[in-house]
Amino acid sequence: MRDASRVFSSTLLWPLLVLLALLVVNVVANPGFLEVRVQDGRLFGSLVDIVRNGAPVLLIALGMTLVIATRGIDLSVGAVAAIGGAVACVYMVSSPDESGLGTALVACALALATCVALGLWNGFLVSVLGIQPIIATLVLLVAGRGLAMLVTDGQITTVNNDSFRTIGVGFVLGLPVAALVAWAVFGLTALLVRRTALGMLVEAVGINPEASRLAGVRAVTIRWTVYVFSGLCAGLAGLMIAANTSAADANNAGLWIELDAILAVVIGGTSLAGGRFSLAGTFVGALLITTLAATIPNIGIPSETNYLFKAVVVIVVCLLQSPKARAVLRRRRTTPAPPAPPAPPESPTPTLAKAGTR
Amino acid sequence: MSTQLRPAPATTPPAPGGTGPRGTGRPSRGRWHALRTYQPSGRFLPILATLALFLGMLQVGGLRYEGFTSSQVILNLLTDNAFLVVLAVGMTFVILTGGIDLSVGSVVALSTMVAAWTLQDGWSPVAAIVATLTVGTVLGLLTGMVIHFFDVQPFIATLAGMFLARGLCYLISVESIPIRDDTFFFLASEPIAIALAPWQGGVVIGLLALGMVAAVVKRAALRSALLPVLVGLGVGMWVTLLLMGDPELTTTYSVVIALATVAVAILVLHRTRFGRTVYAIGGSEASALLMGLRVGFVKVAVYAVSGFCASLGGLLFAFYMLSGYSLHAVGMELDAIAAVVIGGTLLAGGRGLVVGSLLGVLVLGTIQTFISFDGTLSSWWTKIVIGALVLLFVVMQRVLTRRQS
Numbered sequence: 001m002r003d004a005s006r007v008f009s010s011t012l013l014w015p016l017l018v019l020l021a022l023l024v025v026n027v028v029a030n031p032g033f034l035e036v037r038v039q040d041g042r043l044f045g046s047l048v049d050i051v052r053n054g055a056p057v058l059l060i061a062l063g064m065t066l067v068i069a070t071r072g073i074d075l076s077v078g079a080v081a082a083i084g085g086a087v088a089c090v091y092m093v094s095s096p097d098e099s100g101l102g103t104a105l106v107a108c109a110l111a112l113a114t115c116v117a118l119g120l121w122n123g124f125l126v127s128v129l130g131i132q133p134i135i136a137t138l139v140l141l142v143a144g145r146g147l148a149m150l151v152t153d154g155q156i157t158t159v160n161n162d163s164f165r166t167i168g169v170g171f172v173l174g175l176p177v178a179a180l181v182a183w184a185v186f187g188l189t190a191l192l193v194r195r196t197a198l199g200m201l202v203e204a205v206g207i208n209p210e211a212s213r214l215a216g217v218r219a220v221t222i223r224w225t226v227y228v229f230s231g232l233c234a235g236l237a238g239l240m241i242a243a244n245t246s247a248a249d250a251n252n253a254g255l256w257i258e259l260d261a262i263l264a265v266v267i268g269g270t271s272l273a274g275g276r277f278s279l280a281g282t283f284v285g286a287l288l289i290t291t292l293a294a295t296i297p298n299i300g301i302p303s304e305t306n307y308l309f310k311a312v313v314v315i316v317v318c319l320l321q322s323p324k325a326r327a328v329l330r331r332r333r334t335t336p337a338p339p340a341p342p343a344p345p346e347s348p349t350p351t352l353a354k355a356g357t358r
Numbered sequence: 359m360s361t362q363l364r365p366a367p368a369t370t371p372p373a374p375g376g377t378g379p380r381g382t383g384r385p386s387r388g389r390w391h392a393l394r395t396y397q398p399s400g401r402f403l404p405i406l407a408t409l410a411l412f413l414g415m416l417q418v419g420g421l422r423y424e425g426f427t428s429s430q431v432i433l434n435l436l437t438d439n440a441f442l443v444v445l446a447v448g449m450t451f452v453i454l455t456g457g458i459d460l461s462v463g464s465v466v467a468l469s470t471m472v473a474a475w476t477l478q479d480g481w482s483p484v485a486a487i488v489a490t491l492t493v494g495t496v497l498g499l500l501t502g503m504v505i506h507f508f509d510v511q512p513f514i515a516t517l518a519g520m521f522l523a524r525g526l527c528y529l530i531s532v533e534s535i536p537i538r539d540d541t542f543f544f545l546a547s548e549p550i551a552i553a554l555a556p557w558q559g560g561v562v563i564g565l566l567a568l569g570m571v572a573a574v575v576k577r578a579a580l581r582s583a584l585l586p587v588l589v590g591l592g593v594g595m596w597v598t599l600l601l602m603g604d605p606e607l608t609t610t611y612s613v614v615i616a617l618a619t620v621a622v623a624i625l626v627l628h629r630t631r632f633g634r635t636v637y638a639i640g641g642s643e644a645s646a647l648l649m650g651l652r653v654g655f656v657k658v659a660v661y662a663v664s665g666f667c668a669s670l671g672g673l674l675f676a677f678y679m680l681s682g683y684s685l686h687a688v689g690m691e692l693d694a695i696a697a698v699v700i701g702g703t704l705l706a707g708g709r710g711l712v713v714g715s716l717l718g719v720l721v722l723g724t725i726q727t728f729i730s731f732d733g734t735l736s737s738w739w740t741k742i743v744i745g746a747l748v749l750l751f752v753v754m755q756r757v758l759t760r761r762q763s
Contacts (some may be wrong), residue, residue: 006515068378073513134458134513134707135752141694143745149738250738259517272511304532304684308525314518322508 119231498665
């Protein structure tokens, strides 16, 4: 806890500043941006939209954070989300009582079970067979959308079920259900990971799987579990995406969401090299990504250029976090002040170590 | 001649003896020798498996559908996937160093856009082509520099490149831009007759057969490379037979460009210092650095090569589609990666052959031909089968590398 402020200042500072800058830009472009009003017992406003639209990315980024902390990566989450949505929608359409609450519950359970099974598969390839994570999950990334289309038979399956719709567009106590669900899962995970030894074990596995195994950590089980958890999160996100439009679109549901999620994780300061993770960072990262997506149409730029801005943000944040780039910046800042030899003074070293290796 | 990184004890005895009495046999023997020493036999196993898969799929297709194994259909595998061949070649360079390039699909789209836009603006075709290739190469170079100088993971840096290229596409135009240039039309659709007359084919097959006999006679010198050499010559015969099979056989310039790219890539990878360094970095970057190899230069250059190949592939794609559009080639990077993996290249880097990637593309093309010939199979089976094949090859590589280590 005592380290918290130090870590905070080094890894969370930049994303938070960028997020703040984005909000300022939004307010300048559209003074009513921050306005939140109550109408029909629910909250309305751009901020509420950002929070609601960001729920799937937040969930997937949550699963991704733990996977990345074990030095892995899960590229298949977008495809898994599509499969989850497809399974739920196809089940509801084919069941006799399409609009019932029970049907929706069974459909969701079925979809989540499917996604857990897919997570089991990914985890099996990575932890038991020892295949590199990027390749093992590439298999499902390539095949997954095909499987989703197999489930929906290539159609966009539309469902008529209000209970199911609630997951995507419903409001409880004035707050969007999607965001509440995502936050609840997020909070529970944070408690589980940071209030027990689990988080430390995950990080240990990420630093050195072999050494942690020899130290008595069940490395295989932990690596397997994080992929299953990632599958579960992806399934939940897939349900939200499908419920948002009340339809399962095998081709476009969750398209490139894996990249958004990875970006959110990286922006949040979790190193892709594994061994450390920051859930708070992921939270900020996911917010940042969604805010960026909302900013672009708000300031009157065609939303197609979204990618350009995303690229710029990725590059800037990555460079700001890269130890080497920081060293270059620091050297430039320190050289004019002290005498000629640019021998690294005492002060930058701890900061660098903090940014790079912790 | 390539320097032999791998000390081969067996080579030393014949060399001094061979200088005097056996002067005539030496040059060819030395070449075979180099071939043998620098690739252990295990290296050829995945590529032989890919070849077997490809030929097996053609065989099954030929049994099930009429005309599947006709010369023109098989040649069309190349014609329809020429751009993917070029992409896969660039991707092979990157993956051999242990990196990955996610930006190639977007760079293809950007290249079609740049080509269409410059042509629309009244540039000459040559200028348009040069501009397109420059844009791709510079983008790749920048990505490589970010990766090398700032220690950003290839995955993230090329992801940024991917977004950047797509964003630039939309900046040029949101709409599709048609290409109406005569040179592009010519390159896209001008048929090149490549059918061999029976006597020409006969001569080639005769030469290949002689080569086979020579290989069998010299099998002691070839040792573990004997099988791959025989298979290679056999494939050569098969291709010759295909070219003899249909006097009307034609192809396009795209195929010529793609095959030329493959040939150049093979030369660069196996006959230059740059190529050897690529393999060395993939094997172990730290060791390569300690050996004094120019790791930084090669790491940056590999992404520039990939960017160049992506923009060249984009040009071929523009020939194929005759339009520039921001939504071209979505997800094509996955096809390129899958082709490289199916071609037997280790994703961890250090092992793999460009020819394998060519075969990988042919396998992907065969799956598509299968589905279009069948008519009852839905298009999504392509994705599922490709995924299954990637899995198969990844598991196979895993088993092979585990056995060796």
